[in-house]
Amino acid sequence: MMNYAESLIYLRDLTKFGVNFGLGRVEELLRRLGDPHKTMEYIHVGGTNGKGSISSMLSSMLTVNGDRPGLFTSPHLHSYRERFRIAGETISHQDVAICLNEIKPHIESMIEDGFEQPTEFEVNAVLAFYYFAKCGVKNAVLEVGMGGEIDATNVIQNTKIAILSNIALEHTEYLGETKEKICLTKSGIIKKGAHVLSGVTEPDLRDLLRRRAKEEGALDVGFTGSDFQTEFVCSDADGQYFDYRDDEAEYKELYLPLQGLHQVENAALAIRAARLWGLGE
Numbered sequence: 001m002m003n004y005a006e007s008l009i010y011l012r013d014l015t016k017f018g019v020n021f022g023l024g025r026v027e028e029l030l031r032r033l034g035d036p037h038k039t040m041e042y043i044h045v046g047g048t049n050g051k052g053s054i055s056s057m058l059s060s061m062l063t064v065n066g067d068r069p070g071l072f073t074s075p076h077l078h079s080y081r082e083r084f085r086i087a088g089e090t091i092s093h094q095d096v097a098i099c100l101n102e103i104k105p106h107i108e109s110m111i112e113d114g115f116e117q118p119t120e121f122e123v124n125a126v127l128a129f130y131y132f133a134k135c136g137v138k139n140a141v142l143e144v145g146m147g148g149e150i151d152a153t154n155v156i157q158n159t160k161i162a163i164l165s166n167i168a169l170e171h172t173e174y175l176g177e178t179k180e181k182i183c184l185t186k187s188g189i190i191k192k193g194a195h196v197l198s199g200v201t202e203p204d205l206r207d208l209l210r211r212r213a214k215e216e217g218a219l220d221v222g223f224t225g226s227d228f229q230t231e232f233v234c235s236d237a238d239g240q241y242f243d244y245r246d247d248e249a250e251y252k253e254l255y256l257p258l259q260g261l262h263q264v265e266n267a268a269l270a271i272r273a274a275r276l277w278g279l280g281e
Helices: 004-017 024-032 051-064 093-112 120-134 179-189 203-216 261-277
Strands: 041-046 070-072 084-086 139-143 159-164 195-198 220-223 228-235 240-246 250-256
Touching: 004 093, 004 120, 024 093, 024 120, 041 051, 041 179, 051 070, 051 139, 051 261, 070 120, 084 120, 093 120, 120 139, 159 179, 159 261, 179 203, 195 203, 195 261, 203 220, 228 261, 240 261, 250 261
Parallel strands: 041 139, 041 159, 070 139, 159 195, 195 220
Antiparallel strands: 070 084, 228 240, 240 250
């Protein structure tokens, strides 16, 4: 049986398998674990920048609302355990070890049956689904690792809200050499029946997302700056104040304990998603 320290060594040792896109390994491992990911509804957060901030803001709002959400993000700042949270509480050392000791035999049997070794990020995603399900979580916020359509988190189907923060040239060797190709890959998180939100400003990328949303049967598409807006008010040493409005609501002088106007844009996406989720004022 691995303890926590040995569990970290096991996870970090998986980095030698690098990046290996495709959902087959994750789907097979989850199947062997009883498909824990099918027991929850999701807010799926992708894009180039701001994914972690948006995900954390949403987790905080859902927690205050009493939803007890799961939150899966990466990478971590201080502790590996930061990647897995429930209602703001980081997974314990003991639960990391327990979950990995229960998952590891299924990985080994997969390999014996001829499947490829799952990567570190894939095992992390499976650990998140497994841990959340064990703890009775019903709603979870997932941050996309890289890409979208072929990201390990995209095994989910019960996506209620899909968010694409923005699109910039990144990981072009994996995602495509133009913003349009990258946007198309990242838009793979859009699912039937989901609300779609995005901070992209380029007209051609907005058109691409509208087409993808229609093809996938999404409910609607909303964009920062046109369907919902923020306006900076002022800042202090610890954060900033801003106004938010959409067609149904207006909030004055909201306080955000983060610096940078880009964080206000992230907050706009988080607030709109929270409202679509059904949170009250």
